[in-house]
Each structure stands twice: as structure tokens, then as C-alpha cells.
Amino acid sequence: MVKICCIGAGYVGGPTCxxxxxxxxxxxxxxxxxxxxRIDQWNSDILPIYExxxxxIVKATRGRNLFFSxxxxxxxxxxxxxxxxxxxxxxxxxxxxxxxxxxxxxxxATRRIAKVATxxxxxxxxxxxxxxxxxxxxxxxxxxxxxxxxFQILSNPEFLAEGTAIEDxxxxxxxxxxxxxxxxxxxxxxxxxxxYAHWVPRERIIGMNLWSSELSKLAxxxxxxxxxxxxxxxxxICEATGADVDEVGFACGLDSRIGPKFLKASxxxxxxxxxxxxxxxxxxxxxxNLPEVAAYWQQVVIMNEYQKSRFAARVVKKLxxxxxxxxxxxxxxAFKKNTGDTRESAAISLIKYFIQENANIHIYDxxxxxxxxxEDLIYPGIATPEQYAKRINIHQDAYSAAQDADAVIIVTxxxxxxxxxxxxxxxxxxxPAFIFDGRLILNHKELKAIGFEVEVIGKxxx
Ligand code: UDX
Ligand code: ADP
Numbered sequence: 001m002v003k004i005c006c007i008g009a010g011y012v013g014g015p016t017c018x019x020x021x022x023x024x025x026x027x028x029x030x031x032x033x034x035x036x037x038r039i040d041q042w043n044s045d046i047l048p049i050y051e052x053x054x055x056x057i058v059k060a061t062r063g064r065n066l067f068f069s070x071x072x073x074x075x076x077x078x079x080x081x082x083x084x085x086x087x088x089x090x091x092x093x094x095x096x097x098x099x100x101x102x103x104x105x106x107x108x109a110t111r112r113i114a115k116v117a118t119x120x121x122x123x124x125x126x127x128x129x130x131x132x133x134x135x136x137x138x139x140x141x142x143x144x145x146x147x148x149x150x151f152q153i154l155s156n157p158e159f160l161a162e163g164t165a166i167e168d169x170x171x172x173x174x175x176x177x178x179x180x181x182x183x184x185x186x187x188x189x190x191x192x193x194x195x196y197a198h199w200v201p202r203e204r205i206i207g208m209n210l211w212s213s214e215l216s217k218l219a220x221x222x223x224x225x226x227x228x229x230x231x232x233x234x235x236x237i238c239e240a241t242g243a244d245v246d247e248v249g250f251a252c253g254l255d256s257r258i259g260p261k262f263l264k265a266s267x268x269x270x271x272x273x274x275x276x277x278x279x280x281x282x283x284x285x286x287x288x289n290l291p292e293v294a295a296y297w298q299q300v301v302i303m304n305e306y307q308k309s310r311f312a313a314r315v316v317k318k319l320x321x322x323x324x325x326x327x328x329x330x331x332x333x334a335f336k337k338n339t340g341d342t343r344e345s346a347a348i349s350l351i352k353y354f355i356q357e358n359a360n361i362h363i364y365d366x367x368x369x370x371x372x373x374x375e376d377l378i379y380p381g382i383a384t385p386e387q388y389a390k391r392i393n394i395h396q397d398a399y400s401a402a403q404d405a406d407a408v409i410i411v412t413x414x415x416x417x418x419x420x421x422x423x424x425x426x427x428x429x430x431x432p433a434f435i436f437d438g439r440l441i442l443n444h445k446e447l448k449a450i451g452f453e454v455e456v457i458g459k460x461x462x
Pocket of ligand 1: 158159160161162163221224228261262263264265266267268269270271272273274335336337
């Protein structure tokens with residue numbers, strides 16, 4: 001029986017290895033984490049992350065061939081393949097602060113493997129890492145392990161998007177497996193390919209060189225984010241000219257060379273990957289003494305920041321240039337629908353602007369907890385504890401958040417926001433009642449007919 005260990009029970013490791021266990025009943029999969037609380041949650045009825053379809057997969061496999069544990073060493077010792085899917089946040093201090101990925105967690109996990117392993121292993125980089133991280137991992141493993149055991153390192157980047165993780169894992173566009181160009185490297189690559197081949201067609205399992213695989217992950221995310229920043233840059237032109245960004249996106253997407261996806265204008269992209277990976281690429285470019293390349297990619301992030309600040313400024317301007325003590329209802333706090341993840345969510349940046357203008361903010365999100373909102377706003381200093389107590393209110397439904405509000409702002413594209421009874425929302429708001437659609441999900445003509453002042457990213461509603 002092949003045994004797999006996954007270090008890191010987060011958004012990547014959890015769903016990925018749960019799906020491997022589901023699709024490969026004869027493989028034993030143990031997901032370990034140093035965070036006891038997280039593991040307890042994975043072993044409970046309420047999983048630590050919300051992802052459509054995940055509950056069913058975990059229920060079907062937990063205790064059968066899927067296990068969640070904090071016994072990291074035991075799981076390493078018995079595994080043949082070890083996925084490393086720990087967090088790699090952007091560094092906050094020191095060299096490369098604000099750009100480079102913090103590899104402390106990767107290094108700690110790698111050192112742990114080297115220290116406790118008693119037999120040869122295949123170690124798989126799953127977390128998004130800077131190009132050539134595998135080289136550092138190899139050095140750490142070789143220098144700290146027993147002489148008689150051998151480690152093969154593979155890069156197998158994850159391309160799942162949150163909210164559709166299970167779908168993405170069930171039918172991936174491609175699975176990349178990078179290895180060193182040695183016979184042992186190719187053998188390890190084959191072993192991992194055989195795991196995926198349980199459910200992924202062989203032609204979608206792509207072998208390549210380790211560094212290409214690492215860079216492909218950063219490149220794919222940077223290109224996707226660039227498309228959003230491109231359409232968002234055009235949305236500003238649309239607002240100024242009367243063009244409609246949905247029509248422009250649609251027209252461009254019909255060109256088969258461009259394609260329709262990731263051309264939806266929005267208040268800005270969020271999530272744990274896009275910004276982090278681009279900044280990573282910027283840092284890599286600078287380290288390689290390629291300042292023009294660095295500036296090129298950095299502009300994608302600058303554009304995203306601009307989109308958020310531009311939207312916030314539009315809210316203030318439309319509300320007669322002041323939102324002091326006005327009530328702003330923020331619908332959605334997650335970085336996109338169908339996830340409770342709030343990392344880099346546009347909601348956080350918008351709320352920062354609104355607090356600085358002394359507005360009162362009323363938030364509702366179907367999947368984000370009160371504790372999470374508090375952590376996101378107080379810990380990074382978006383709101384002081386006093387401002388938080390005075391200005392931030394969290395609601396259990398959209399109607400209550402919008403009660404007596406001056407403006408409703410759609411920040412996340414949750415389906416339930418499309419089907420609210422907007423006449424009821426309007427009745428209970430201050431007049432004139434403003435609605436700002438930061439996600440282009442509403443029927444703007446209908447809202448206008450109800451009586452709303454309607455403001456939309458990338459178009460002018462007549
Ligand atoms: C992304 C990549 O898609 C995935 O392949 C990678 O493994 C991790 O990063 P994720 O961050 O989960 O996944 O979400 P994604 O669906 O890519 O959306 C990212 C952000 O872009 C969200 O805030 C989303 O709302 C926004 N977005 C997306 C737009 O604003 N417009 C679009 O057209 C598409
Ligand atoms: P991602 O979105 O990349 O999955 P998360 O932060 O959701 O990131 O998950 C990473 C997980 O890795 C966290 O639960 C963290 O506790 C865990 N982790 C970090 N370092 C180690 C380590 N050395 N050993 C085991 N687990 C670790």
C-alpha cells in the first residue's frame with residue numbers, strides 16, 4: 001500500500017489530499033499539521049474551510065484511508081510520498097519585505113523530514129514557492145539526513161481555485177510534475193503520475209523540468225491577474241466614456257485567441273495567490289537584475305490597488321463628498337463567492353478607506369465569521385479597537401445590514417445577493433438610496449426602476 005503524508009492541512013493540502021484519498025482507496029493518506037485546533041476541526045463535523053463538495057469527500061474517506069493528525073513525525077516516517085503544503089506568506093520584514101515569500105515554514109517542514117526520515121522518500125513541493133526553492137530543499141535534506149537514504153524532490157503546483165476546488169481537482173486542465181533530469185528523478189515523477197492517473201487522463205499529466213514547473217505556477221497566476229487588471233484598467237475608461245465594460249469584455253473574449261475567462265471587471269482581485277505570486281515574480285526579476293521586467297509585473301498589482309481606491313473614491317463622491325457618520329452596508333467580505341477565505345479581500349481595503357472617512361460600516365457575508373472579520377480589521381490595523389467598536393457592525397443577513405443605510409455596496413459576488421428583494425432593501429434605506437455594484441452581478445435597470453441611484457464598475461447607468 002502506497003502511503004502519502006501531507007504536511008499542512010490548509011486550503012491547498014486539505015482538499016487536494018482528501019481528493020487523492022477519495023480517488024485512490026488503496027492509498028493511505030495522512031494530513032498533518034502543527035496546529036491542533038485545525039486538526040480537531042478537520043476531525044469534526046464542521047471543517048475548518050468551506051468548499052462546495054468537500055464535506056462529502058471527507059465524510060466518505062475519513063477513517064477509511066484519510067487521516068488528520070498532529071503526529072507529524074510518525075506520518076513522515078511511514079510515508080513514501082510527502083506533500084509539502086505549508087503556508088508561504090509574503091515576508092513582512094527584512095530582506096525582500098513586501099515582495100519575497102517567507103520560506104520559514106517550508107524550511108522548518110523540510111528540516112523535520114530530514115531529521116526523522118528512516119527510509120528514502122519522494123518529497124513534493126505543493127505550496128507555491130519561488131523558482132528554485134526545490135534546490136534549497138534538496139540541500140537541506142541532503143545535509144541533514146542519514147547517508148543511506150535518498151530524497152527525490154518533485155514540483156507539483158496546485159492550480160485549484162477556491163470555491164471550485166473539488167471540481168478543479170476532479171477534472172484538472174493539467175497536472176504538472178517537475179523533476180530533476182536524472183533516472184531517479186524520472187522514476188519519482190512516474191510514481192506520482194501513477195497516483196493522479198487513478199482519475200486524470202494521462203495526456204493531462206505533464207512531466208517537465210523542476211524549474212519550469214515552479215515558474216509555471218507563478219506565471220499562470222500572474223497572467224490571470226494581468227487579465228483582470230487589464231479589464232479593470234479598461235473599466236475606468238468605460239466609466240469616463242459611456243462604454244460598457246461587460247460589452248467590451250464580451251467582445252474581446254469572443255476572439256478565440258483571447259477567450260472569455262478572467263475578463264470580468266471587478267472592484268479588484270483578492271485571494272492568497274495572485275498578489276503574492278506577482279510580488280514574488282517582481283522580487284525574482286529584481287534579484288536577476290531585470291528591473292524592467294519587475295516593473296512590468298508590478299504594474300498589475302498597482303492597477304489592482306488603484307481599482308480599489310478608485311471605487312472607494314467614487315462612493316465618497318457620489319454620497320455628496322462626505323460619508324462621515326453615514327451608514328454603509330458592505331455585502332460580502334470573502335475575496336470571492338463560495339469561500340469563507342478573506343485573504344487579500346477587496347472588502348478589507350474598501351473598509352479601510354471608509355473608516356478613514358469616519359463612516360459606520362455594516363457588514364454581512366454568508367460564510368465569514370465575526371471572529372475572522374475582527375482579526376482581518378483589527379490585527380493589521382485597518383481599524384483601531386476603538387474604531388472597530390464604534391464603527392463596525394456585523395449582521396446575520398443582508399436586509400439587516402442594509403436597514404437605514406445610505407449606500408449598499410456589493411463587494412463579493414455571492415449568488416444570494418442576486419436574488420435579494422431589492423424593493424424591500426430600498427424601502428428601509430435612507431433616501432436617496434445608493435447601490436454600488438462592485439461585481440457587475442445585479443440587474444441595474446430594475447434597481448433604477450425601484451428608485452435606487454445605481455453606480456457600477458465599468459459602466460454608466462442612465
Ligand atoms: C487562483 C488561481 O485561479 C488558481 O489557479 C491558483 O491555484 C490560486 O489562485 P483563487 O485565488 O482561489 O485561485 O481564485 P480565482 O478564481 O482565481 O480569483 C481570484 C480573484 O480574482 C478573486 O478575487 C476573483 O473575484 C477575481 N476575479 C476573477 C475577477 O475580479 N475577475 C475575473 O474575471 C476573475
Ligand atoms: P494554503 O492556502 O497554502 O494551504 P494555509 O495557511 O491554509 O495555506 O495552510 C498551511 C498550513 O500549514 C497551516 O495550517 C499551518 O499550520 C501548517 N504548517 C505550517 N508549517 C508547518 C509545519 N512545519 N508542519 C506542519 N504543518 C505546518
